[in-house]
Amino acid sequence: xxxxxxxWILTASAMVLLMTPGLALFYGxxxxxxxxxxxxxxxxxxxxxxxxLWVLFGYSMAFGSDIGGFVGNPLDxxxxxxxxxxxxxxxxxxxxxxxAFQATFAIITVALISGAIADRARFGxxxxxxxxxxxxxxxxxxxxxxxxxxxxFQLGAxxxxxxxxxxxxxxxxxxxxxxxxxxxxxxxREPMRPHNLPFVMLGAALLWFGWFGFxxxxxxxxDNTASVVxxxxxxxTCAAMLAWLLVEKIRDGHATSLGAASGVVAGLVAITPAxxxxxxxxxxxxxxxxxxxCALAIGLKYKLGxxxxxxxxxxxxxxxxxxxxxxxxxxxxxxxxxxxxxFYGGGFDQLGKQVIAAGAVMGYSLVVxxxxxxxxxxxxxxxVPEEDEVxxxxxxxxxxxxxxxxSVTGSGYRPTAGASAEKVNA
Numbered sequence: 060x061x062x063x064x065x066x067w068i069l070t071a072s073a074m075v076l077l078m079t080p081g082l083a084l085f086y087g088x089x090x091x092x093x094x095x096x097x098x099x100x101x102x103x104x105x106x107x108x109x110x111x112l113w114v115l116f117g118y119s120m121a122f123g124s125d126i127g128g129f130v131g132n133p134l135d136x137x138x139x140x141x142x143x144x145x146x147x148x149x150x151x152x153x154x155x156x157x158x159a160f161q162a163t164f165a166i167i168t169v170a171l172i173s174g175a176i177a178d179r180a181r182f183g184x185x186x187x188x189x190x191x192x193x194x195x196x197x198x199x200x201x202x203x204x205x206x207x208x209x210x211x212f213q214l215g216a217x218x219x220x221x222x223x224x225x226x227x228x229x230x231x232x233x234x235x236x237x238x239x240x241x242x243x244x245x246x247x248r249e250p251m252r253p254h255n256l257p258f259v260m261l262g263a264a265l266l267w268f269g270w271f272g273f274x275x276x277x278x279x280x281x282d283n284t285a286s287v288v289x290x291x292x293x294x295x296t297c298a299a300m301l302a303w304l305l306v307e308k309i310r311d312g313h314a315t316s317l318g319a320a321s322g323v324v325a326g327l328v329a330i331t332p333a334x335x336x337x338x339x340x341x342x343x344x345x346x347x348x349x350x351x352x353c354a355l356a357i358g359l360k361y362k363l364g365x366x367x368x369x370x371x372x373x374x375x376x377x378x379x380x381x382x383x384x385x386x387x388x389x390x391x392x393x394x395x396x397x398x399x400x401x402f403y404g405g406g407f408d409q410l411g412k413q414v415i416a417a418g419a420v421m422g423y424s425l426v427v428x429x430x431x432x433x434x435x436x437x438x439x440x441x442x443v444p445e446e447d448e449v450x451x452x453x454x455x456x457x458x459x460x461x462x463x464x465x466s467v468t469g470s471g472y473r474p475t476a477g478a479s480a481e482k483v484n485a
Contacts, residue, residue: 061151064280068156071276074269075163079106079170081265085320086174088258089369091251093451094178095461101173104186106166109193113162114139120198121161125208130199151280160276161201168197168225174369175233178243178251179448182456184441188431192232196427200224200420216416217396217409219288220277222332222383223420230376231421233367235428240442242366244449251368256316263320267296270327274334284395288334292327295334295346299326302350318354321374325353328378333386336396341389348385349378380417387413 083102087095109117116133123131136142142154169189173180203209204216204224211223218224243251253259274292278285303322304314329349330342337345357373360366367373387410390400399405435441442448447455454460 060146060153061280064282065152065156067281067285068152068160068276068279071272072156072159072163074272075160075167075276076106076269078163078266078269078273079103079167081262081269082167082170083262084258085262085266085324086177086369088255088260088262089174089253089317090177091451092254092461094453095254096459097182097452097456098173098177100182100457101180101185102170104182105170105173105189108186108189109166109169110162112190112193113158113165117165117193117198118158118161120194121165121201122206125202125206128208128210129202131202131206157279160279161205164221164225164273165193165197165201168221168229169193171225171229171371171375172233172236175237175367175371176240177368178452179240179442180236180452181439181441181443184435184439187439188236188435188441191431191435192428195431196232196424197224197228200228200424203419204416211416211419214412214415215409216412217336217386217390217398218332218383218416219335219396220274220331222328222379223416226328226331226375226379227383227417227420228424230372230374230379231425232428233371234365234376235425236432236441237365237367237372239429239432239436242364243368244445246366247361253317259320260316263323267323267327270296270331273327274331278335278395284335287395290339291334291337291342292330294339295330295342295349296323296326298343298346299323299329299350299353302347303354306351306354321357321370322350322354325349325374325378328353328375329382329385332379332383333389336386336390336394336398336400338391338394341391341394344389345382345385349381352381353377376421380421383413383417384410387411 079102083099087099090098116137118139119136120131120133123135126132139158142158146154201224203211204218206212271289271292275285275289278288300319300322303318303325307318308314326346326349329345333345353374356377357370359373386400388401390396390398390409391403392399398409400409401407432441443452443455
């Protein structure tokens with residue numbers, strides 16, 4: 060047992076868990092003020108729901124013994140039975156440390172999807188969807204890619220920290236739900252600007268911080284691999300932010316704070332699968348490509364007519380594809396993964412594996428999400444009534460508002476009956 064690695068994984072787990080509240084801030088700042096609480100609640104709801112399901116049967120479905128090459132046995136570790144004792148003699152970290160780390164991945168994957176349906180989804184239906192989707196989509200895909208007997212793992216495709224499992228998976232699911240729920244009232248006609256850009260930048264900063272746990276923690280050790288991954292994660296994100304801002308400056312004449320925050324997330328997404336397979340120079344290339352392609356991709360929703368509210372498709376699906384496929388070109392055997400891509404003399408072999416992995420996850424997630432979303436829409440309803448959407452989902456769903464604009468002073472003092480005018484004005 061390696062106490063240093065155990066300490067690092069537990070720390071990384073806490074960092075990744077912090078990413079979901081960070082995502083809540085990121086998404087919450089991007090929506091209009093009348094739906095910010097609902098947007099943040101969708102992320103916090105995912106934490107509570109997926110955390111419980113992961114302990115009950117999620118971990119077992121992802122990492123239990125293989126059933127038909129599709130999913131792990133949900134009864135192997137039901138309720139984490141058998142994982143609380145001493146681990147195997149050759150293990151470097153406790154089983155429960157790995158359970159904790161992987162739980163945070165499942166949580167944020169579900170939360171990511173919510174950005175595609177901001178401003179218009181029923182909270183109860185969202186929670187029902189989250190429970191069904193993690194069971195039918197996330198756990199099987201995690202098994203394919205990360206379990207030792209998963210078919211994508213056996214294929215040899217590289218996804219170090221979640222380009223397919225997390226980002227392609229969530230991105231294509233977000234597209235499916237956006238198509239099912241339809242466009243927001245006023246989409247394409249009314250301005251739907253972010254209501255709080257400081258929230259957005261704070262959320263991006265928390266995501267960037269937590270992502271070092273996300274990627275470097277996936278080494279499952281405090282070692283050279285974690286160190287290389289950490290540096291690659293940093294430099295790819297920096298390159299993506301610069302590339303996004305350059306695209307904005309050339310296209311729109313301005314480099315924006317929203318663009319900087321979005322470029323950060325795009326770079327983090329793209330380097331996630333590739334961080335153990337490329338050199339630092341390769342990481343710069345991955346990040347720059349993500350910054351350009353994602354900045355251009357977010358405009359597709361206006362041309363193609365789907366309403367992906369917070370650009371989950373443009374950032375997570377496109378960024379995940381960019382990072383996953385570029386491994387086939389930019390991987391170098393000098394990196395910890397030890398594989399050469401096309402540009403390093405490795406031929407098309409690794410590229411083919413990466414394309415198969417990305418395509419399989421995208422196709423499976425799209426089809427199953429469309430089925431789940433359509434059934435929920437037809438039965439319990441997925442979209443709030445139009446009048447509630449126009450008035451604001453926060454008050455209609457949660458009986459709360461993010462901001463009080465009553466006739467009170469900036470101090471927030473509410474005078475009681477008989478209070479003096481002097482005190483009210485103080």
